[in-house]
Amino acid sequence: MRQPLTSDLNLNTAAIPNASHTSTDTSAAILKIAIHAVGGQGGGVLANWISDLATSGGYAVQMTSVAGVAQRTGATIYYIEMAQQTDRAPVFALTPSPGDVDILIAAELMEAGRAVVRGFVTPDRTTLIASSHRILAVDEKTQPGDGRADSPLVYKKVKQASHKVVCFDMEAIASRAGSMISASLFGALARSGDLPFATELFEQVIRNSGRGVDASIDAFRGALNYDEGVTLVRFDNPPGLDGGSAKSLVQPVGPARLLDQWQRLTAQIKTMPEPVHHVVTVALQKVVDYQDIAYGQQYLENLQQFVDLETGEDNYELLKTAAKYLANAMCYDDIVRVADLKTRASRNRRLRREQEAGADQIVHVTEYFHPGAQEVCGTLPAGIGRRIEGSPRMYKLLDKLVNKGRRLRTDSASGFLALWIASSLKPIRRKLLRHQVEEKHVQKLIHVSLAAAERSVPLAIEILKCQRLVKGYSDTHARGHSKYQMIIDSLDTIEQQANAVACLSHLRETAVKDESGELLEVEIKALAER
C-alpha cells in the first residue's frame, strides 16, 4: 500500500535507500506521524481525522497533543502512533523522537524547517508533507524593510532533508475551497500513499466528522489531485527592476488628447537603451498617474541627465536605479495623493474584492486620518505655508485646529466630498509648499548622484538607493528624511573609506532597519573618527 497514488509526484527519492530502521528496532511496526502547526491552524482537527482513519482502518492508535499557551499563535505539535490491531495492545510513545518519524506534516513552511532542525525529518525514512505557504512570525513582520525569512532556502533544505516530499501551497487550496488547511493536508497525506488506507476511507472520515463537510472534501481532493507540474511553488519575492511585468502592461484609458500626449512621452523612452525600457515605462506611468503629462515630461528630462552621462561604460544599472528612485522621489506622499487614491473608482473595486463583498451587499468604508499642522502647511500655497511655519504661534494654533484623529465615511456623500475637494488641489500642486520642498530634494538627489557618477557609477547607484529611506507620512517621513540627510551629509567621509560603495550600502541598510536613527548616527560618527 505504500505506493504513491500518482507517478508525477515531485518526490525527492533519488539515491536515498529506504534503510529506515535498523533491523533491531521493533517499533518499526508502528507508524509514527507528527504534525507541526501554528496555533489556531486546526492541527487538532487533522490529528483527530488521522486517528479516526486509523481506527476505521483496523489500526490501534494513540494521539497526543500539547495544550497550553502554545495554542495562542505559537508553534504546536501533535503526535500520532498507529499499529495493526492484534489481540494485545502495543505500547506507544507519547512524543516524537528525532530520527524516528515516518510522516511529518507541517502546516507552514518554517514549521517544516523547524521539524527538520529538531531531527523529526530524516532522509532515511521521513515523508514530509508540508504546505509551502508562510504565516509570518512577529519578528519577521515588525522589521522595517523586509525582515522575512528566506523561503526558497528553507524550501530547498527541507526537500533535501526528507526521504520523500509532498510540498505545495495547501493553504491556497483550502482557502479556495472555503475550508481549513487541515483538509488539504489530509488530502496531501492521502496523496503520499504512505498510509495503508484507501482514499475512500479518508473521505469517509471527513464525512463522519460532520461540520463543513463539502468544503473539506473539496480541499481534500484539491490537494489529492494537485498538479505540481502546472503550478510551481512560488514565494513572495520582490519582482526586481526588470520584474513586475503586469504593471508595464497597463494601458491608460482617457481622452484622445491625453492619450496622444502619452504616446509622445513613451516615444521618448524608445530613445533610451532597450534594457531600461521596462522600468522607465512603469516609472513614467507612476509619475503621470501621480500628477499629469507635464510632470511626466519633467521626469523624463530629469532622467535624461543620467542617459546623457558619459561614463565610458554601460550604465544600465545606474539608469534603472535612477528611473526608479527619481520617480519615487517625485511622487512624494502628501494629502492630495492620499485623497486622490482613496476617491478612485479602482480603489472601490479593489476594496470590494478584498472584502469579498457581493453585488447585493453594501460596504461602509471608514478612513482613519490624523493630519498634522505640517501636512496641512505643505498643502497650502508656498507663501502662506511658509509664513505659518515661520510663526510658532500660528503654527501651534493651526496644529491645535487640525491635529486630531478623524474618521471619514468615504461611502457617504459628505466624507467622499471632503476627500474629493482635497484631491482637487492636484492641478495646483506645483504651487504648494510641500512641492517646493520636495522639488528641491529631487534636484539635490540628481545633483549629488550625477556628480558621484563622474567618479564612480556604483557609488552613484548606492546614493540613489538612499531615496528608499524617504517615505511615509508625518513623523515617519521626517525620521526617514533625516536619516537620508545624515548619509548624504557624510558622503565625503564615506568616499574616503577603502570600500566606499560597500560602506554606503551598509549604512543605508543600517538606516532602513534602525527606526530611530540612533545607531546610524553612531556608525557615521565612528566612520568620521576612523
Add this chain to the structure above:
Amino acid sequence: MAERSFHKEVQQLTIEQGETFRGEGILAITKALLENGVGYVAGYQGSPISHLMDVLADAQEILAELGVHFEASASEATAAATLAASVHYPIRGAVTFKSTVGTNVASDALANLASGGVTGGALIIVGEDYGEGSSIMQERSHAFAMKSSIWLLDPRPDLPSIVKAVGDGFKLSEASNSPVMLQVRIRSCHLLGEFTAGQNKRPETTVKDALENPQRDYNRIVLPPSSFLHEQEKVSKRLPAAVDYIRENKLNEFFGPAESRVGIVCQGGMYNAVIRALQRLGLANVCGDSDIALYVLNVTYPLVDDEFLEFANSRASVLVVEEGHPEYIEQALRAMLHKNGSATRLSGKGTFPVAGELTGQVMLDSLRQYLLENAPDLMPPQARSPNAPQPEVDAALAQALPARPPGFCIGCPERPIFAATKMVESELGPHHIASDIGCHLFSINAPFDIGATTMGYGLGPASASAFNDNAANRRSISFLGDGGFWHNGLTSSIGNAVFNNNDGVIIIVDNYYSAATGGQDILSSRASNQSKSTNHTIKEAVQGMGVQWVRQIDRTYDVGKVQATLREALTTEQTGPKVIIASSECMLNRQRRLKPLVAESLSEGKRVARTRFGVDEDICTGDHACIRLSGCPSLSVKTLDDPLRDDPVASIDNNCVGCGNCGEVADAAVLCPSFYQADVISNPGWLERTASQLRARLITALQNRRDKRRLVFDETALDL
C-alpha cells in the same frame, strides 16, 4: 462558557459497563471518578487540566443525576480546602489543578488536610506541567507529597492505567487515612485512547447526607495537641498502612524476566518512553515485552522498601529513571541499598541529565549508555554500535528559521492596552513594569517587549510593592488580569497596595473570562451562567477595597483613551494606588459566541454587518510601524508586483475580525492613512439600499467626471 465545548464528548460518561470508551485522558479521568462513587469534585483550571474542569462543567447534569456535587473553585487553595469534606465523612472527593503552581497555592490547605487525615477517599489530581508545552517554571510536585505525607501516584501513561489509578487512589487514601495525589503529565491529559468502561456509582454518602448529619472528631482538628499526634500518626500508622496497601494490591508493577543482571526502576509516567527506547534498541517488542527487568513505580511516594530491595538485590546493577530535579526517588533508593548493605550498583542522574524532560532522545541515549556500561552482551550488535553517522543540524537552516513565540490572538482586546502603554512610555520614558500570569503576559514578547517580572497568579501589583517611594519622580506600572484578580489579586495585590499607600499604577486587564486557561467564567464575567453567580464588577470590588482613583475603560480598542488614562494615572497628584480597569471581551470567546448567531441571522435573511479592516496598498509605504504596535496575526506583510517598491507593504488577511486596533493605533500614534474599516452589510433594508444607491450614484458621477479628464492606469482591470 469555556473555549472548548465537551457537550458531545461527555455523553461517553454514561456508557454502560463493558462498552469501549474512546476519548482523551481528562475525559477518562472523569469517567473513572464516576465509576468510583465520587461524592464531590472541585478544582481550578490551568493547563494541562483546564479541559478536565471544562469536561466537569459540561457534565454537570450527569454529575447531578448521580448526586455528585461539582464546584469551580475560586483558587487552588479553595479547591484543596474543599477536601475538608472528606475529613469527618466517608465521602470520596476529588480536586484538580495544575502543578506545581496550583499546588503552591494549595499547599496551606493540603498540609492541614494531610495533618488531620481523611476518612473518605481524598484525591488530588495534579496536571504536572513539566517539559515541552509547559507554561510555568520547572519544578516537581513530588516535594509536596513528601513534605505533607500525601501519597503520590504516577501511573503508566495509557488510559486503562490512569483509570485504574483513580480507583487505587481512593482505596489507598481510605486504607491509610491520607490524601492521595494523582499526577498526570501534559500529554497524558490530552492522550486519545481507549479503555473498557465500568459502571457509574452513586456516592455511598453524599454531601447532602453529610450536611444533614454533621459530625466532628476533635482528634482530626489541626491544633495542638492533636497536631503533635498527627505528626506521629503519619509515620506510625498511616505510612505503614499505605505501604501495606501498595504491596498487597500490587500497585507497582514488574515486567520482563525475573532473572536479569540489570534492571530498570522507573516512574509509571516514564514507562512508555522507557519501552520505546528498549524497542529501538531491540530489547522489547511492540507490546512492551522486555528483555530487561522493569520495576514500574505507579506509586512514587511512599516507596516500598522490601519490594525494591527484592528487585535490586538479585541484580548487579539497576538504573533509576526519574524525571526532574532533585532526584528524590534515586536518593531514597540509594539510602535503602546503603542501609541494607547491598552490593547492587545504582545508576541514575549522571547517566541521565540532572534536570529537564526525559525526551525520547534523552531516554534512548541514556539507556544505551547504561546498557553499554553494564550489560553490553544483552544488546543486539546494531544497538551496541549503530554505525550510523551522528545527525548534523543544518546551521544555515536553523539560522533561517524565525522564532515563533505565542502571542495575542487576532483581535485580542489586550493588544491595544499594550500599544497604548508603549506609546505612553515613548512620551514619558521607560517605567518599571510588573507583569502577572495570564494572556496579558504575552506582552513580554515582540512586538511590545513590556514587563520585567512575573511572580505568580494575581501577584503583578504585589510584585511592584517595593517600588513605592514618594521621592521618586516616576511610578511603577503593574498588570493584573481579571482571572488573577479574583484568584488572589484582590487581597494580595489591591488590598496590599491600599494598605501600604502604594503610589503605583495598576492596570487590570478584564476580558470577561479566565481567558488563558480556556475561557472559563469568573465572578466578573458578563455572561449569565446557570450554575454560577456572575456580573460582579471589578470596579466595585476595587472601590470596596478602598481604592480612591479608579478609571473604568469599557472599550480597550480606544487606544487614545487608554493612552490618556494611563498618562493621567502616571502624572496625577493623587497619592495611593491608581487603578485602571481596561475591559473588553476576549475575542476568541466573543467570536465563538457570535459566530452561530451571525450564521443564524444570515440564514434567516436578516441584516448582518461584518467588519474587517484593510490596507490601501498604494498608500502604505512599507514602514511597518503599525505592526510594531500590534503584532496581530491577521496583520501581515506582502510584496507588491511593482519594480518601484523596495519594501513589502502591510496587508490584512480575511481572518480579521474588525476589532479596530490597527486603525486606532495608526490614528493615535499618527502613523499613516492606509488603514480603512469596511463594514459589509448583508441583507440591507430597502431604505438603506436606496440611500446607498443614491450615494453611489453621486460618487460614481464625480469619479467619471474626473476620469474623463485624465489618464487612468487601472491595475484592478488587470487583476480581474
